[in-house]
Amino acid sequence: MRLLLVEDDEMIGEPVVDTMRGAGYAIDWAHDGREAELSLAHDVYDLVLLDLGLPKADGIDVLNRYRRRGGGAPVIILTARDAVENRIAGLDAGADDYLVKPFDLDELAARVRALLRRRTGQTNPVYAHGDLTLDPAAHEATLKGEMLALVPREFSLLQALIEEPTRVFTRSELEDKLYGWGEEVGSNTIEVHVHSLRRKIGAEQIVTVRGVGYRLKRAV
């Protein structure tokens, strides 16, 4: 996996490069817009981290030209501009994600992983969260290394939750994930599934957010 970082600020670039190398990626660093254009012309990158406020060329222009030339690598914009119109402009120009400075290194690493997963068609990774793991391809889930015996709906429920462990899913979102179009869903079906899943993995593993829905408990 080869990444390109486009960032003029040394203080920001250094830790990002170090972290990405630490995570096992090869990463090149372009310090201004022209350098970025030259690097992107080779089109050898799997993912681009792009700062917008660049010397010599605006990040949005760099992105526009890259996309027009047919460059297809996912692009994460790293910027201090967080106004809604800035975000819209960035996503319209062809960015895949938009991360506002100051960001967290862990968050950046997570987003890079997610985008690369999509990019390489590796849609069935093994998810891990706290004591739990889930392997969609093998249809296996474990708790503290012990294999869990889950019925398909429970497995789908756990998969939905573990794919985005920090997100709170509403009941209707879970219904959409667990049931196909036109399938009859009873009024408290999701509660029933959550209840039975909790019995198998421990009640505290799934947090009820009052009035909203469910998510996995925080991994410490």
Add this chain to the structure above:
Amino acid sequence: MTSIRRWLLGWLIAGLALAALVAAYGIFYTARLEATELFDYELRTVALSVPATIGSADAHARRTPDFAGLADDRLFIEVWDDAGHSVYKSLDGIDVPRYPPGLRTIERDEYHWRVQVAQPVSVREDLAMHLALRTLWPLALFLPVIVLIVLFVVGRGLAPIGSISRALSTRSFDSLEPLRLDARMPVELKPLVDALNDLLHRLNDASQAQRTFVGDAAHELRSPLAALKLQLQAAERDGSLVGSKQTFERIEGRLNRLIHLVHQLLTMAREDAQRSAHFEPVSLRRLCERAVGDFSMLAEARHIDLGLEFNPSRDTDDAYKVNAEPAGIEVLLNNLIDNAIRYTPSGGKVDVILKRSGAGIDVCVSDSGPGIPDAERERVFDRFYRSAGNKEHGSGLGLAIALKIAERHHAILSIANNENSPGLRVTLSGLRAE
């Protein structure tokens, strides 16, 4: 405040009324003078028409002339012969000394007499007054007509000013578009409209500049903070910076507060510079769900029970649609929930409550923290205000930002302590349901 309309109406009506009064007095005076001359002429005629032989006329007829119907004419005639003896008196009991020929006013008892042929002045006055007053009534009728005309003309003349102020007052508060000059606009108002448009133009520029500034400031402030945060994280990870874990935590805590403050400052500045609000139908329930979901992890970390409640919970599928600006409401909710979590002790409870009230929907964020003393209740909306003795370090801008957004939605942000339990309750009310 002065009013052109009042001024014009006042002076025009008062001036015209004064002029009418002067004119009325003039007419009245002239009419009376004419009447007096007429009466003098009449007296002269009577004197001339007294027959020379009046002395031998029938005494009875002389004494009681058949003037019953004309009694108030009160003519008194006395005739003297050449020797100076009174030979005739039309009324008995009146003694008037003889005067040289001519017209004059004499005083006798309460009456004033003309000598030779005499007539009470009061009678003449009455008649003259009558005559004069009769010439005045068209003028009296003319006065209300003038008032009506003045009202109409002033009203029509000032209409363009009214239309400009209507155009200005009905436009949305954030519109800085120039006023249009059309053919109906009077030339006199053109300089005013031009000046106004110039001001609007400059305001527009200033607000544009402020927004550019906010964007630039965001970049200039956030980038070094980002660098600091990343460097600190990286150094902590690879062990290149030696220090106790506690020190790192304290530095990172302070850094995060600084980042939060910068973020709130920029949000505030952006809200201040905000001009265009794009309202759209949006589910307040979805926004609340997202906000509660976003804070769910933080609440869990602080052992706070954060949840969304519906009051009354009449329909679980009710989307609570309102016409609002989703991004603004999101910022507002985030600020209220962030505050509530900040000031609620571990083990406490924070409720976001959706409530239908009449044609509107209220959102309320209630916590189980210490609440706010009544004396400080109004000041908490001030920028950078922090409650005394407060250990928590918010930016002091959260409620000010929320208030700004509420105002943009023509909604009311109110703050009160919970009635039956400790804690604060911030309510956004007046969002119109779709």
